[in-house]
Amino acid sequence: MQISTKFTIAVHIITCIDYFKDTLPVTSSFLAGSVGVNPVIIRGVMSKLKEAGIIAISQGKSGITLARPLTEITFYDVYKVTDCVNETGLFHMHENPNPDCPVGRNIQMAMEGKLQDIQAVMEQKMKEISIADVAVDIREKINQTG
Amino acid sequence: MQISTKFTIAVHIITCIDYFKDTLPVTSSFLAGSVGVNPVIIRGVMSKLKEAGIIAISQGKSGITLARPLTEITFYDVYKVTDCVNETGLFHMHENPNPDCPVGRNIQMAMEGKLQDIQAVMEQKMKEISIADVAVDIREKINQTG
DNA sequence: CTTGCTTGTAATTTATCATATTACAGGTAG
DNA sequence: CTACCTGTAATATGATAAATTACAAGCAAG
Numbered sequence: 001m002q003i004s005t006k007f008t009i010a011v012h013i014i015t016c017i018d019y020f021k022d023t024l025p026v027t028s029s030f031l032a033g034s035v036g037v038n039p040v041i042i043r044g045v046m047s048k049l050k051e052a053g054i055i056a057i058s059q060g061k062s063g064i065t066l067a068r069p070l071t072e073i074t075f076y077d078v079y080k081v082t083d084c085v086n087e088t089g090l091f092h093m094h095e096n097p098n099p100d101c102p103v104g105r106n107i108q109m110a111m112e113g114k115l116q117d118i119q120a121v122m123e124q125k126m127k128e129i130s131i132a133d134v135a136v137d138i139r140e141k142i143n144q145t146g
Numbered sequence: 147m148q149i150s151t152k153f154t155i156a157v158h159i160i161t162c163i164d165y166f167k168d169t170l171p172v173t174s175s176f177l178a179g180s181v182g183v184n185p186v187i188i189r190g191v192m193s194k195l196k197e198a199g200i201i202a203i204s205q206g207k208s209g210i211t212l213a214r215p216l217t218e219i220t221f222y223d224v225y226k227v228t229d230c231v232n233e234t235g236l237f238h239m240h241e242n243p244n245p246d247c248p249v250g251r252n253i254q255m256a257m258e259g260k261l262q263d264i265q266a267v268m269e270q271k272m273k274e275i276s277i278a279d280v281a282v283d284i285r286e287k288i289n290q291t292g
Numbered sequence: 293c294t295t296g297c298t299t300g301t302a303a304t305t306t307a308t309c310a311t312a313t314t315a316c317a318g319g320t321a322g
Numbered sequence: 323c324t325a326c327c328t329g330t331a332a333t334a335t336g337a338t339a340a341a342t343t344a345c346a347a348g349c350a351a352g
Contacts, residue, residue: 002231002238004339008257009240015256016249027298034250036242038341043299057299058349075260085148092148094155096182102288103162104180110161110283111154114221114275122268129260137256142248150310173327184312189328203328204320298349305342312335319328
């Protein structure tokens with residue numbers, strides 16, 4: 001299993017909006033071309049980014065803009081928005097342990113908190129990384145290689 | 147997406163082997179009954195736990211035993227063994243960013259290290275939790291509720 | 293206000309992967 | 323020797339991700 005590509009697609013989208021904001025009108029078709037996926041996927045992700053107040057969308061010929069600075073958009077924000085992880089958690093627990101077995105009856109309760117702790121450290125780390133960090137790396141690379 | 151149930155199944159298996167070691171011969175069918183999945187799934191997980199030197203299996207009527215103490219079996223050991231995460235990492239990056247776009251050309255390189263860092267903190271946390279911690283919680287719960 | 297381009301979204305298809313299931317070969321303890 | 327176990331391949335089923343088609347609805351420029 002892996003966390004859905006929607007997460008990295010969303011990061012790509014936000015980075016593009018920032019990168020091209022003074023040059024081109026950024027649309028879902030344009031983004032689909034850069035990301036390499038179907039425009040409908042882009043629109044679905046965009047729609048959630050809009051709900052979360054990360055980007056602003058206007059229909060017609062306008063284009064998409066950022067609703068707040070890149071430094072204030074963390075990986076965690078994007079990860080939450082894109083529903084990469086089920087509400088039942090990062091880990092999928094086996095669902096039918098035997099209630100007639102003392103271990104089966106208690107395994108879920110015994111593991112639950114521990115799995116949540118693991119997920120929590122991962123999410124904490126995601127809060128410490130922003131899209132601005134990605135944008136910086138990309139501009140740096142472009143300046144080096146053209 | 148979620149991390150495969152094989153992980154929690156493996157934890158359940160190890161906990162059961164320890165819990166019943168002085169009472170019953172533990173077999174794949176018995177474990178399948180406690181875990182609530184098909185015996186073939188149990189055998190597949192067992193096979194990997196054996197390769198990793200976590201349990202010892204003998205065919206015939208014997209049963210399965212632990213190869214080392216519960217305190218020396220971490221969540222990370224079990225997670226690695228059960229191939230819960232692809233060799234390409236916890237995150238699935240979109241695979242066809244456009245090389246003709248400056249952002250598309252560099253996005254993978256810009257994200258790679260950051261995604262690895264996130265995965266690393268999660269794995270570090272898993273190294274700090276052992277199956278013994280689960281066994282303690284289960285015995286405690288059994289003593290309270292019968 | 294009309295026109296052309298855009299987003300929003302439902303419905304369908306395709307591909308991939310996790311799990312269940314059946315079947316049987318091979319090994320070992322009693 | 324034999325009964326019971328593991329090892330594993332092959333197949334079926336189901337869930338989910340992503341692609342694709344299609345179309346309704348909205349905005350902006352003129």
